[in-house]
Amino acid sequence: MSKYLLLKHYRGAPAAVNDVPMDQWKPEEISAHIQYMNDFAARLEKTGEFVDGQALAPEGTWVRYDGEGRPPVTDGPFAETKDVIAGWMVIDVDTYERAVELAGELSAAPGADGKPIHEWLELRPFLTEPPTITE
């Protein structure tokens, strides 16, 4: 019974095996990919393992406090080399093994030529409340 974050990356993650940019896919391949992820989320809702999920825009900005009375510093749009997160899903599963299994399934979403994209997903456990018994 612990929660995990599944992170999809636009950039920054190792290249997928079936590494073709989405704008080179056929439209129906894009639809199949989106359908796969929607079905995946719907299935997790049924098993009682879904917590939340959102897609994120590719634009991101670093923001930093720059001193009293000054506007925050921003570094503008990301350079190509920076990691950009595409979206995330939070799951609540019984074991780490189950979380890995589900991340594997999500990574198998179809891409170009209808083949799985084998994309790398980041799997991060949530830090939880301390349990009642620690001593």
Next chain:
Amino acid sequence: MDEVLLRSLTPSVLGILVRRGADFAAAEDAVQDALVEAVRVWPAEPPRDPKGWLVTVAWRRFLDATRAETARRRREDLVDEEPAPGPVPAADDTLQLYFLCAHPSLTPSSAVALTLRAVGGLTTRQIAQAYLVPEATMAQRISRAKRTVSGVRFDQPGDAATVLRVLYLVFNEGYSGDVDLAAEAIRLTRQLAAAFDHPEVAGLLALMLLHHARRAARTAPDGSLVPLAEQDRGRWDTKLIAEGVEILQAALARDRLGEFQAQAAIAALHADAPTAEETDWVQIVEWYDELTRLTDSPVVRLNRAVAVGEADGPRAGLVALAALDESAPSGSSSRGDSLPRRAAVAAYLHERDGNLAKAARLYVEAAEKAPNLAEREHLTRQAARLNAQLRR
């Protein structure tokens, strides 16, 4: 509106419906409907016999639902076939519910959710909030669990160990929001102990009470962890401790030792010490030896190493820790260095042995592996404290 009363009546009302022949899933839905109705009606018209009221309303709901379903297939009325409501031993039914909700075919999270709903009488929303998942997710988890156990015969005795593990899971969850899961687990375990005479149930109840008694002292106002040795013992709940010790002693007297009684005995020895220095570590080591005999889990042996470190000095503790690493097969997940909190224990023992640099490094490692924020911050603070000393 007496919510505590409502919740405590839930299992026996559910038990009566199932005993009268209702399918578990349908009966559970009907009882939930009746509880909602009670919340609505009772403040204005309190019933003279709350349980009788709930049984009547729930049974009517069940019949309505069954009738609606039957009507779709065949226009037939079930009411004539209604079995006469005879007297039912409520305690036995409650007990059966516990076993059903902790059925081995359910995953731990499903068993926990079903127990809180069917035995605890919590609403799906309350359970979802307690576990920080959406209500729809929890609703699906519960309905899947109900489907899984719907074919299970109601009068088969289950495995007591599974029931206890589920209650222990609820207790350990540690969230306190709208529903305090630790208090809820204690309430349910009290009920179970009243219906089921078993030394390990008493052992688990004692263990929960003894830990719960220290709850107020376990965290500082800012939420940071306060280790056992530094806790303000004046804030421990002495009434709960006395109750836990009494229950434990009665259980131990029956000479059927189990894992929960042994753990409760350790907790009792901690609770019994007026100051941390006066803790009877020698006896605690002996209880850990018993626990090792009963479970032989790496976690128990890790805790034993701490106790040995206190009883016989840090060197002895480090030897016990080294023995733990050697006994686990290499590469297995039970190997010492992958154990939760192993680095923290090693850090503590090395610090007491005077090896501050090594201890600081191990505290950093422990902080990185900590499963929750409060622990991570606590361990990072320990590393920072030692590093400041080393710079001086």
